[in-house]
Amino acid sequence: xxxxxxxxxxxxxxxxxxxxxxxxxxxxxxxxxxxxxxxxxxxxxxxxxxxxxxxxxxxxxxxxxxxxxxxxxxxxxxxxxxxxxxxxxxxxxxxxxxxxxxxxxxxxxxxxxxxxxxxxxxxxxxxxxxxxxxxxxxxxxxxxxxxxxxxxxxxxxxxxxxxxxxxxxxxxxxxxxxxxxxxxxxxxxxxxxxxxxxxxxxxxxxxxxxxxxxxxxxxxxxxxxxxxxxxxxxxxxxxxxxxxxxxxxxxxxxxxxxxxxxxxxxxxxxxxxxxxxxxxxxxxxxxxxxxxxxxxxxxxxxxxxxxxxxxxxxxxxxxxxxxxxx
Amino acid sequence: xxxxxxxxxxxxxxxxxxxxxxxxxxxxxxxxxxxxxxxxxxxxxxxxxxxxxxxxxxxxxxxxxxxxxxxxxxxxxxxxxxxxxxxxxxxxxxxxxxxxxxxxxxxxxxxxxxxxxxxxxxxxxxxxxxxxxxxxxxxxxxxxxxxxxxxxxxxxxxxxxxxxxxxxxxxxxxxxxxxxxxxxxxxxxxxxxxxxxxxxxxxxxxxxxxxxxxxxxxxxxxxxxxxxxxxx
Numbered sequence: 001x002x003x004x005x006x007x008x009x010x011x012x013x014x015x016x017x018x019x020x021x022x023x024x025x026x027x028x029x030x031x032x033x034x035x036x037x038x039x040x041x042x043x044x045x046x047x048x049x050x051x052x053x054x055x056x057x058x059x060x061x062x063x064x065x066x067x068x069x070x071x072x073x074x075x076x077x078x079x080x081x082x083x084x085x086x087x088x089x090x091x092x093x094x095x096x097x098x099x100x101x102x103x104x105x106x107x108x109x110x111x112x113x114x115x116x117x118x119x120x121x122x123x124x125x126x127x128x129x130x131x132x133x134x135x136x137x138x139x140x141x142x143x144x145x146x147x148x149x150x151x152x153x154x155x156x157x158x159x160x161x162x163x164x165x166x167x168x169x170x171x172x173x174x175x176x177x178x179x180x181x182x183x184x185x186x187x188x189x190x191x192x193x194x195x196x197x198x199x200x201x202x203x204x205x206x207x208x209x210x211x212x213x214x215x216x217x218x219x220x221x222x223x224x225x226x227x228x229x230x231x232x233x234x235x236x237x238x239x240x241x242x243x244x245x246x247x248x249x250x251x252x253x254x255x256x257x258x259x260x261x262x263x264x265x266x267x268x269x270x271x272x273x274x275x276x277x278x279x280x281x282x283x284x285x286x287x288x289x290x291x292x293x294x295x296x297x298x299x300x301x302x303x304x305x306x307x308x309x310x311x312x313x314x315x316x317x318x319x320x321x322x323x324x325x326x
Numbered sequence: 327x328x329x330x331x332x333x334x335x336x337x338x339x340x341x342x343x344x345x346x347x348x349x350x351x352x353x354x355x356x357x358x359x360x361x362x363x364x365x366x367x368x369x370x371x372x373x374x375x376x377x378x379x380x381x382x383x384x385x386x387x388x389x390x391x392x393x394x395x396x397x398x399x400x401x402x403x404x405x406x407x408x409x410x411x412x413x414x415x416x417x418x419x420x421x422x423x424x425x426x427x428x429x430x431x432x433x434x435x436x437x438x439x440x441x442x443x444x445x446x447x448x449x450x451x452x453x454x455x456x457x458x459x460x461x462x463x464x465x466x467x468x469x470x471x472x473x474x475x476x477x478x479x480x481x482x483x484x485x486x487x488x489x490x491x492x493x494x495x496x497x498x499x500x501x502x503x504x505x506x507x508x509x510x511x512x513x514x515x516x517x518x519x520x521x522x523x524x525x526x527x528x529x530x531x532x533x534x535x536x537x538x539x540x541x542x543x544x545x546x547x548x549x550x551x552x553x554x555x556x557x558x
Contacts, residue, residue, distance in 0.1 A: 020371075020372045021372075021527060022372055023372065023373060024462060024463060025458045025459050025461055025462045025520075026462040026522075125522060125527065133505065134522070135503075189333070189335065192332060192333075237377045237379075238377060238457070238460075238466070239340065239377070239378075239381065240334060240340070240376060241334075242334050242337070242338050242383075262460050262461070263374055263459045264374065264376050264459030272335045275336060297333045300335075301391065304387070305386055305387050
């Protein structure tokens with residue numbers, strides 16, 4: 001069991017999202033940085049799909065009420081255990097009574113804490129993700145508050161001891177951390193309504209530097225940098241949007257739709273971020289900036305396939321290390 | 327009818343059933359949705375129907391965009407054999423005005439009507455649900471009389487309670503969950519439009535025909551208590 005001593009800015013249970021209910025208007029939710037979430041789970045011996053704690057910018061203080069095995073991946077929010085800096089992108093055995101806390105956000109905006117066994121909370125519409133606005137999923141449908149206690153699922157007998165021993169034998173072994181740049185180049189496919197934009201907008205979207213505005217959250221990031229416009233104003237028919245769709249409302253400032261996006265939208269979409277580059281944008285803080293670079297659908301599919309292969313290889317590497325140590 | 331295919335992303339393909347919203351394009355969306363539900367191809371992760379589009383999500387590790395298009399085309403050869411679900415008739419009881427509908431007087435004044443006349447017009451129409459989207463169980467409803475149309479508020483409210491019935495321009499709608507918004511609020515229904523405990527978590531579906539009926543506050547309280555007991 002884990003107890004939240006201080007909740008931090010926003011700490012909530014998320015998994016890979018709610019699939020299959022978007023046709024009823026139910027948003028997908030889920031983690032903002034799926035790569036970091038999946039690796040944290042693998043390092044903790046969980047399935048990639050298990051729920052983790054998503055931690056934003058100013059992290060929580062968490063007390064472990066029993067012995068646990070954890071891994072933290074994602075943005076570097078200066079995690080420490082009982083005051084000692086904790087290495088990210090590897091597993092750690094944590095003793096009962098230890099306290100995990102976070103400090104200054106060094107790079108990136110979100111961290112993922114995976115706990116071996118994952119959390120014992122209800123599955124709502126096939127997912128444990130917190131859907132804040134509807135108050136469902138996650139821990140009682142809300143972000144964690146001071147004093148909340150999260151139960152974990154029991155591990156098979158001997159599993160925790162094995163993880164602990166294995167880890168002690170290879171203190172330096174870790175997964176190469178994902179690189180989150182301060183001003184990333186984010187690859188973007190032309191959106192469904194790309195050709196409806198005027199020539200200037202179609203050029204500037206790939207040339208200007210865009211800054212993340214202060215009114216940005218898990219639903220979407222508002223960008224400032226160039227005001228984009230359609231060749232001629234027209235009303236569009238609402239249609240599906242996706243994680244990483246870049247839509248442009250009437251004021252001309254693009255919005256990147258993220259994990260808590262609505263299922264459909266009526267604004268023209270100038271672009272669609274390649275899914276492998278979504279973590280780059282999810283890890284940006286308000287005030288940081290980015291540039292877009294054109295990519296084709298074909299190449300974005302290729303990158304996606306390569307990344308999936310890479311994750312499979314990491315999974316095998318982690319399993320082999322474990323067997324080597326056992 | 328010629329359908330067009332174009333990518334939303336490297337993992338999603340959009341099938342467009344027409345360039346404008348009309349009976350044909352909407353009927354095709356419903357048929358295609360029924361087909362995808364019935365056949366549930368193994369590669370299909372999920373789909374989102376809208377007014378004139380159905381967007382399908384797939385895993386590029388299993389198949390590429392061109393292959394998805396091929397799969398869909400051969401599936402759609404069965405389109406003529408599929409029946410879109412028959413429209414259901416659903417009644418939505420509404421307690422108009424008062425605290426539930428603080429903008430009823432605005433809608434009346436704006437249109438040179440009395441509040442009673444607005445209610446009479448709102449309850450006399452037969453409406454149809456074009457699509458579900460934007461919020462869980464939120465219906466895009468067509469068919470409102472232009473006699474009670476009203477512009478959105480200049481400054482949106484930060485919180486509109488769930489189940490509130492509103493008007494924005496030529497549209498009327500019901501908010502399934504608490505949300506910010508600029509609609510003119512005319513009343514509230516005791517019905518839950520978002521029912522997360524059900525297999526299909528939306529009370530309404532695209533194609534449904536709906537009618538609004540007027541209830542008083544006592545009936546509202548009674549029906550609300552029953553709804554909450556059924557879904558607790």
